[in-house]
Amino acid sequence: MFKEVFPMRFGIIAVLLSALWSTPILAVIETYEFSSPELEERYRVLSQELRCPKCQNQNIADSNAPISQDLRALVYAQLEEGATDDAILDDMVARYGEFVRYRPDTRGAAMWLWLAPALMLAAGVVLLFLLLRRGRGGAQPSKETLTKEERERLEQMISDKGNTP
Structure with missing residues (x-):
């Protein structure tokens, strides 16, 4: 073998x-x-x-x-x-x-190639911040957006619901 x-x-x-x-x-x-x-x-x-x-x-x-x-x-x-x-x-x-060139010049049009990753990252952070801010504030109505009559009616509805068994 x-x-x-x-x-x-x-x-x-x-x-x-x-x-x-x-x-x-x-x-x-x-x-x-x-x-x-x-x-x-x-x-x-x-x-x-x-x-x-x-x-x-x-x-x-x-x-x-x-x-x-x-x-x-x-x-x-x-x-x-x-x-x-x-x-x-x-x-x-x-x-x-x-x-x-392996390392293109940082002047002229090639400058955008060097700056593009940083600019896209910054735009993503700003977009994320705006989306999170809008999502957090838009879920609850604030008292400033209601008129005086609407606020009284809302308070009446809340108190009526609390009194019913």
């Missing part, structure tokens, strides 16, 4: 090991020669900040898509030419829209 099970176990182990060994092949490997360590650090930060237009859930540093390779090369070239981080980000936004 052991001889029949061993080849199956060996096959499963071989498949798992080959899968583990092949995963580094999928990693993004690029070698750029930067003129300074500061540029290399800026490149790393920018490539983490920019979203792959094709993958949409990966940054360009982690994506193997051809567009990400092109964007990484473009970021490298712009950094070596002396462009600032803001200039590079503005260029990418001009080409691909605000979606290319």
Whole structure:
């Protein structure tokens, strides 16, 4: 029995090991020669900040898509030419829209995206407060809404009901 099970176990182990060994092949490997360590650090930060237009859930540093390779090369070239981080980000936004950034700018139309959750929460609290306030006060008639004749009639009805057995 052991001889029949061993080849199956060996096959499963071989498949798992080959899968583990092949995963580094999928990693993004690029070698750029930067003129300074500061540029290399800026490149790393920018490539983490920019979203792959094709993958949409990966940054360009982690994506193997051809567009990400092109964007990484473009970021490298712009950094070596002396462009600032803001200039590079503005260029990418001009080409691909605000979606290319993982953290959109807080100015302009994107400001509403940042403020929308807080505004909706505030509107919900105000609405809840108004509904609870209206529900609590509307259940009982107040004496101010009754005329003098209506109040006397109400008191008469209450006293008559109290006298009947």
